[in-house]
Amino acid sequence: MSDRHGVTNIVIAGLGGQGIVTGSDILAHAAFAAGHDVKKSEIHGMSQRGGSVSSDIRFGPRVHSPMVPHAEADFLIISESSQVLPNRHRLGPQGRLITPDAVPQLFQDESSQQAARMVNVALLGVLSAHLDIAEAHWIDAIRTQLPEKLHEMNLRAFRQARGIEALFGTLTGDSRPRPTL
Amino acid sequence: MPDQFLTGNEAVAQAALDGAVSLGTGYPGTPSTEILERFDTLGGRAQWAPNEKVALEVGLGVAYGTARALVTMKHVGLNVAADALFSATYTGVAEGLVIVVADDPGMHSSQNEQDTRRYAEASGAPMFEPGDSQEAYDHTLKALEVSARFQLPVILRMTTRVCHSKGRVRTRNERAQVPAPRYERDIPGRVMIPGYARPAHVRLRERLASLARSEVPAQLLIEEGDDTRLGIIADGVAAAHAREAAPGARLLKPGLTHPLPIEAMRDFAAKVDRCVVIEEGDPYLYTAARAADIPVEGKPERFRFGELNADRVRRILAGDESPEPEPEAPGKPPRLCADCSHRQVFQTLAKHECIVAGDIGCYTLGVMPPFEAMDTCVCMGASIGVGLGLRHALPADQARRVVSVIGDSTFVHTGLPGLAEMAYNPPATGHILLILDNDTTAMTGLQEHPGTGRRLDHHPASSKLHYEAIALALGISNVHTVDPVEAQDEFERLLTDALASDELTLIVARRPCPLASRRLAAFQAEQESSS
Numbered sequence: 001m002s003d004r005h006g007v008t009n010i011v012i013a014g015l016g017g018q019g020i021v022t023g024s025d026i027l028a029h030a031a032f033a034a035g036h037d038v039k040k041s042e043i044h045g046m047s048q049r050g051g052s053v054s055s056d057i058r059f060g061p062r063v064h065s066p067m068v069p070h071a072e073a074d075f076l077i078i079s080e081s082s083q084v085l086p087n088r089h090r091l092g093p094q095g096r097l098i099t100p101d102a103v104p105q106l107f108q109d110e111s112s113q114q115a116a117r118m119v120n121v122a123l124l125g126v127l128s129a130h131l132d133i134a135e136a137h138w139i140d141a142i143r144t145q146l147p148e149k150l151h152e153m154n155l156r157a158f159r160q161a162r163g164i165e166a167l168f169g170t171l172t173g174d175s176r177p178r179p180t181l
Numbered sequence: 182m183p184d185q186f187l188t189g190n191e192a193v194a195q196a197a198l199d200g201a202v203s204l205g206t207g208y209p210g211t212p213s214t215e216i217l218e219r220f221d222t223l224g225g226r227a228q229w230a231p232n233e234k235v236a237l238e239v240g241l242g243v244a245y246g247t248a249r250a251l252v253t254m255k256h257v258g259l260n261v262a263a264d265a266l267f268s269a270t271y272t273g274v275a276e277g278l279v280i281v282v283a284d285d286p287g288m289h290s291s292q293n294e295q296d297t298r299r300y301a302e303a304s305g306a307p308m309f310e311p312g313d314s315q316e317a318y319d320h321t322l323k324a325l326e327v328s329a330r331f332q333l334p335v336i337l338r339m340t341t342r343v344c345h346s347k348g349r350v351r352t353r354n355e356r357a358q359v360p361a362p363r364y365e366r367d368i369p370g371r372v373m374i375p376g377y378a379r380p381a382h383v384r385l386r387e388r389l390a391s392l393a394r395s396e397v398p399a400q401l402l403i404e405e406g407d408d409t410r411l412g413i414i415a416d417g418v419a420a421a422h423a424r425e426a427a428p429g430a431r432l433l434k435p436g437l438t439h440p441l442p443i444e445a446m447r448d449f450a451a452k453v454d455r456c457v458v459i460e461e462g463d464p465y466l467y468t469a470a471r472a473a474d475i476p477v478e479g480k481p482e483r484f485r486f487g488e489l490n491a492d493r494v495r496r497i498l499a500g501d502e503s504p505e506p507e508p509e510a511p512g513k514p515p516r517l518c519a520d521c522s523h524r525q526v527f528q529t530l531a532k533h534e535c536i537v538a539g540d541i542g543c544y545t546l547g548v549m550p551p552f553e554a555m556d557t558c559v560c561m562g563a564s565i566g567v568g569l570g571l572r573h574a575l576p577a578d579q580a581r582r583v584v585s586v587i588g589d590s591t592f593v594h595t596g597l598p599g600l601a602e603m604a605y606n607p608p609a610t611g612h613i614l615l616i617l618d619n620d621t622t623a624m625t626g627l628q629e630h631p632g633t634g635r636r637l638d639h640h641p642a643s644s645k646l647h648y649e650a651i652a653l654a655l656g657i658s659n660v661h662t663v664d665p666v667e668a669q670d671e672f673e674r675l676l677t678d679a680l681a682s683d684e685l686t687l688i689v690a691r692r693p694c695p696l697a698s699r700r701l702a703a704f705q706a707e708q709e710s711s712s
Contacts, residue, residue, distance in 0.1 A: 005428075015513060028347055032186040039313070041346040043289045049546060049624075052512030064424040066313070066346035070492035070506060085510035 007060035008131065009068040013087040014079035014120075016050045022145060023079070023120035024055035027127070030141035031059040034133040041066035052086055075130070077123050102126050103161050117150070118157035125161025135162070187350045189317040189343040193251075193281060194219035195350070196321035200277070201357040203248040204228070206236040208594065209625035210255030211290040212344035213283035217253055218628075221638050229630055229637050232561070232594040233258035237265040237280065244274035244334070245371060248362040249325055253281040256297050257560065261595065263300065266334070270305040271381035272371050273332040273388065276359065277325035280306070283339045286461045287488040290624075292541065292560065294486075296462035297338045301439035305385045307392055308336040308439035309401070310417045314348040320436060322353065323401070329359075331392050333385070338438070340461065342418045342488065393440040401436030402445055411498070412453025414446055414470070414477065416460055419489050423459045426494035441466070443473050450475045457498060461489050517546045522692035523617060525665045526586075527552035529673050533680065535584045536575075538568035540596075542588035543623040543694075555586070562587070562595025565603055565614060572608035580610040581680055587614065590622035590630040593646060603685060604655040611684040613676070616648055618689050621697035639704050652687040659686040666692055 010027065014020045021042055028040040042055035056068040073090045077098045084099065091097060103122045121142065128138055142154050187195065193216050197205055205220045205227040207213065221227040230236035233254040240250035254262060259282050266280070282300075285291040301308035309324045311317040321337060328335040369377045392398075403420075408429040415423045420434040433449040435442050450456040450470070457478045458467040467479040480497045493505070517523050527547035530537055531554040539545055539555035540563060548555035557567050568585030575583065587596050596616075603612055622628040629635045634645030649660045659679065665672045672690060679686035 016515065025347075029186060032349070037349060038186065039346055039348050041342055043341065043345065049515035049518065049543065050513070051515030063348075065421045065491050066342055066348070066418070067422075067488075067490045069425065069490060082513065086508045086512040089506055089508050 004072065005060060005062065007058055007063055008075075009073045009092070010057045010075045010077065010127070011054055011068055011073045011087065011090050012057070012077045012079070012120075012123075013052070013054035013083045015083065016053050018053070018079050019117075019120050020053045020055055020079065023077075023124060024057055025145045026121065026138070026141045027124055028057050028059075029145055030133050030137040031057070031131075033137040033140060036060060036133075037063045039063045039066040052083060054087060054090075075127055077127060079120055079123060096130075098123055098126050103164060114153070118153060121154040122157040122161040125158040126164065128158070128162050182352055182354055185350045185352060186347055187314050187318075188215065188345055188347050189311065189314050189339055190215040190345070191219050192314040192318040192350050193253075193321045193337070193339075194223060194225070195352055196318045196325075197251045197279075198223045198225050199353050199356055200322045200325040201249055201359045202251045202277075202279075202325070203362070204240070204243050205251040205253065206230050206239050207253030207281075208233045208236055208258055208261075209590075209622050209628040210258050210283070211625055212285060212341045213253045213255045213258075213281060213339070214625045214628065215344075216251075216281060217637060220251070227637050229628060231631055233262040234265055237262040237269065240278055240280070241265065241269050241272075241274070241334070244276050244278035244328075245272075246362045246364060247275045247360065249277040249329070249359060251279050251281065251321075254283070255291065256282055256284045256295050257291060257293065258282070259297060259300055260295075261561065263304070266300070266306065267304045268373050268378075269334045270385050271373055271378055273381075273384070274328060274334055275332065275365065275367075276362075277328040278334040279321060279324045279328060279337050280334055281321075281337045281339060283341070283344050284462070285341050287341070289341055292558070294462060296465060297336065298438060298465040299463065301336050301338070302465075305389060306334055306336045306439070307331070307389065307437065308338055309436060310338050310438045311343055311436070312417045312420050312434065313343065314346065314350045316436065317343060318350050318352060320401070322357070323397075325357070327392065327397055331388050333388050333392075336439075338417070340417055346418075389440050393442075398435070398437045398440070398442040398445070402442055403434040403436070404432070404449065406431040409452055410454045412449060412456040413498075414449065414456065414458045414466060416466060419459045419461050419494070422489050422491045422494045425491035427498055435466075438466070441469050443469065443475075446470055446477075447473065447475050450477055459489070459494055459497065514549065515546060516549055517543065518696065520695045522619065522664075522666045522690070522694075523547060524552075525669050525672070526615070526617060526690055527554040529665075529669070529676060530554040530584060530586070532673075533676065534582060535680070536571060536579065536582045538564045538571060538583065538585045540564035540585075540587040540591050541624075542591055542617075543619075544586065544588055544617050545624075547586070561591055562599055564591075565596055565599025568614075569599075569603055569606070569608060569612060572610055572612050577610055580608065581683075584613045584615055584676075584680075587616055588623075589616060589618040589620065589632045589648070590628075592616050592648065593630050593632050597651070600652060600655060600657075600687075604652075604657055607685050609683065611679075611682055611686065613679045613686045613688065614652075615676075616687065616689045618648065618691040619694035619697065620691075621694050623694045623697065627694070627697045627700055639701065648689055649687070657685045657687055659684055660689075661687070662689045662691055664692050665690040
């Protein structure tokens with residue numbers, strides 16, 4: 001975390017249709033339920049047609065701008081590996097990059113289509129171990145932001161990924177030369 | 182009610198409900214689209230209009246009838262509605278009429294980055310500028326009250342980062358009380374013949390002056406920060422970036438930006454050592470301040486382009502002229518979906534080396550590789566007029582390759598008068614209009630329109646526009662309908678025949694958008710299971 005008045009900055013990026021907006025909604029609503037001031041911002045429209053999409057989430061005691069300032073992201077979550085380079089400049093010097101490489105063992109028993117639909121929530125599971133948001137808020141946010149038929153699958157993805165991160169412990173240092181957690 | 186976590190658009194919809202708006206209407210356009218959809222979900226009466234001008238006229242009628250109306254559009258939509266706006270400020274209204282206009286600095290999904298603040302000044306409409314979701318809620322309610330009290334239509338100017346950002350919103354726990362609608366005749370007030378319009382213009386200026394003298398501008402003015410060495414005047418989301426970039430600086434943020442609280446700006450500038458105006462887009466606040474002889478600094482020209490953010494504001498404040506950072510690689514541009522029927526159409530147009538006058542919608546992506554099958558795209562409905570002009574001007578061998586391509590929603594929006602022009606002033610080589618009918622307004626997120634036969638809430642409408650019948654009624658004799666995927670060969674044959682003829686041809690390439698079809702099927706299944 002930085003000393004920017006206790007504000008945590010997260011950028012989630014991927015391609016249109018991957019559920020970036022929904023994923024960022026889950027994170028933002030979990031942070032909101034945890035009592036933080038939260039702002040979340042993204043671009044809709046043209047980007048729905050398979051183009052690059054990114055969403056900014058900021059939370060802390062008081063958040064002003066809805067956009068994560070240049071090179072001040074504490075976490076950059078990328079759901080599609082081609083989107084690392086277009087977004088890596090947004091990470092701060094101590095920022096951490098989280099990509100799908102962080103959770104491959106999760107999906108060994110899933111079909112590829114199923115795995116693709118679980119990846120965003122799994123990445124949030126990895127992220128969740130680093131944030132000051134209780135697990136119950138995450139679970140509630142997954143339930144309120146996703147249709148009911150997707151709850152079971154995504155709660156499983158979230159819990160498993162959160163567990164994986166706990167196994168590795170909290171990582172420290174500059175992740176940028178090593179683009180995965 | 183506990184605080185909610187809402188986008189600016191959702192907050193406007195909630196305020197419309199709490200502010201007793203009886204009808205919400207508009208035309209979809211990113212970033213404004215979700216306002217009416219949310220208003221409908223909340224139980225408000227919301228409907229899509231064929232275009233923004235019609236929407237504003239309907240809203241005006243509602244407000245003449247002593248009821249409240251909300252009209253929504255994106256910035257370029259106000260160009261279409263401007264004709265109504267410039268006289269609506271003369272006639273005024275009997276109840277609240279709020280026109281929500283969403284600007285798109287940086288052109289995330291727009292063809293220009295025009296600044297709506299100019300329209301408020303030009304038309305004489307009061308203008309509110311919220312900077313976050315809470316203000317979007319508060320300002321919408323206040324704008325409805327101000328509109329009713331001063332009897333003027335009011336513009337609520339949003340921008341992409343206000344519309345689509347989420348933040349905490351504390352809502353009012355009561356519904357505004359407004360009297361039951363009734364008609365009160367006011368011929369000199371509502372009929373803009375010159376004899377009545379001359380006093381109406383004077384009345385407009387008096388109403389604006391009365392608003393400027395009232396307590397309203399001060400109620401909407403935020404002044405904060407202790408360090409008077411630096412003063413910042415900023416509006417909308419730019420004020421949030423400024424707070425971030427210069428946390429201690431003294432900040433003046435006007436919520437009402439037309440008429441501008443110019444004397445408050447003068448007093449503010451006198452209290453600080455250095456006063457800088459931070460605003461996205463045109464130098465609207467800056468020019469007004471300088472015209473009033475207020476000593477403020479503006480921004481270098483390069484910050485007129487694109488959105489601001491905290492980093493760019495720091496650069497403006499520091500006079501930093503170094504190049505701004507660039508991504509290591511460009512992002513991936515949008516493209517037509519893999520199963521989109523527009524693919525077959527643009528493949529065929531490219532194969533026949535057509536000169537394509539295009540239009541606004543998903544199909545504008547036909548300009549991208551591998552098709553590169555679009556030559557012009559100007560504004561909603563322009564494909565027909567531009568195609569006709571090219572046909573009139575070019576030598577016959579080139580003129581015969583010109584095709585106008587328009588989507589179904591865009592055709593209803595502003596293509597209808599173009600089709601009348603095509604029938605009325607046909608080029609010597611004839612012309613071809615291709616309506617790409619995918620049965621939805623796809624690009625903005627699958628909204629309904631008069632041609633889908635469904636209302637905003639996806640329930641059946643009482644009528645469905647018939648493009649072929651309209652063309653026949655206008656006197657265009659060659660009218661064809663084809664599925665460009667199922668019958669690709671027939672589509673190509675129809676196009677080839679039309680290119681070779683000197684007649685007027687309409688080809689309706691009809692195949693529903695797969696995304697819209699899936700969503701409609703899910704909606705219908707849900708309706709059946711609940712009934």
